[in-house]
Amino acid sequence: MIDRRTFLKISTLVTLGAAGGRELAAGLEAIDPAALPAAGAAGAAKRWALVIDVAKCLETPDCDRCIAACNRGHNVPRIDDDRHEVKWIWKEPFEQAFPDQENPWLDDKLKSAPVLTLCNHCDNPPCVRVCPTKATFRRPDGIVDMDLHRCIGCRYCMVACPYGSRSFNWMNPRPHIPRIDPEYPTRTKGVVEKCTFCVERLDKGQAPLCAAACPAGALVFGDLSDDTSEVRKRLKSRFALQRKAALGTKPMVFYLI
């Protein structure tokens, strides 16, 4: 019969061996993040930005084709209760979109004019900095995208975003989607969502839905790093505002006044 010492020694070695072997096997199985392809492989960009010609947009203040195209294409639910509503692109009165424009003598018509607002895809995005799971991340082409598989619904990003561009799904959104487009996923209860600049379209060489839907050409989408692009031309030709630029978030949605 073996003694207690030998028995303990052998059993300890067997346990350690089994645990170590499993660790090693798990390590070999793990996906190497460096093996993933470079981001934006298909689009090969750059620095995406959106220029909104506010003057042109306000010529038809009732038009909401960009909003409708976005909501339809991304299965954005329509929830009337504004505590639960989900927004990707929407309209905000000028003085609320630009609270730092403190000129009290601004024309009343402009003060209440409906201005398009959406995620600004900041160069210095506070939502990305606070996200504890890296569900929100900034792609090399400047788009602030979300990996909803990783979102735990903590809503830190909603607190961090100074533009209110993020919405939380307080309930299952599916019953509130007028027409589900099977080409795009819906979201589920408990995740945050926002505008993605239509990454899935950009990566296939198509313009974002809102810019493509605008009949007046008031929404111009393009590459800021390209000196000859349409967005750069527009920004040279007119004076443009950025929302709450003083906060240092470096928003990449520009408003031509």
Add this chain to the structure above:
Amino acid sequence: MKLYGGSYIIAGLVVFLGIATFPIWYGAIGQNKPAFQSPPNPAGEQCIEPREYMRDRHMQLLTQWRDEAVRGGDWFYTATSGRKWTKSLTLTCMECHGKADAQGRSLTAATYCGECHDYVGVSLYCWDCHVDPAAPSAAGSAGRKVALAAHSNARRPGRHD
């Protein structure tokens, strides 16, 4: 030297091992589950990779697709056959697996994926967000595969939404 109280220790170990391996031997001797019937395959074409590979590794492949497409912006997968596929659960996988099988039964995700996943007790939450094109809600509202969904009313597993 002697292992003091050896008989108690050995007996205790035997009891412990018996309890710890309960799921294994209970599963082996307890014939309380019928053998699994493979979910019906869509008629015709082969899947993007060989059948055995898909059966064993589809979950790794889907996870890889997810990471590469969402985080890397790389939306195309080149199969070992050289054919290119869009990395999409709804647009690629369900394009076949959401069709009707040979018996004309509409394959919703709940039938095609669900039958095996229910059997092995691995719950799926993919369809909480991703749209199953063969499911009644998507087909009815999007107008795709409406005809398919219509003649499969007999077997329509409940979805949790």
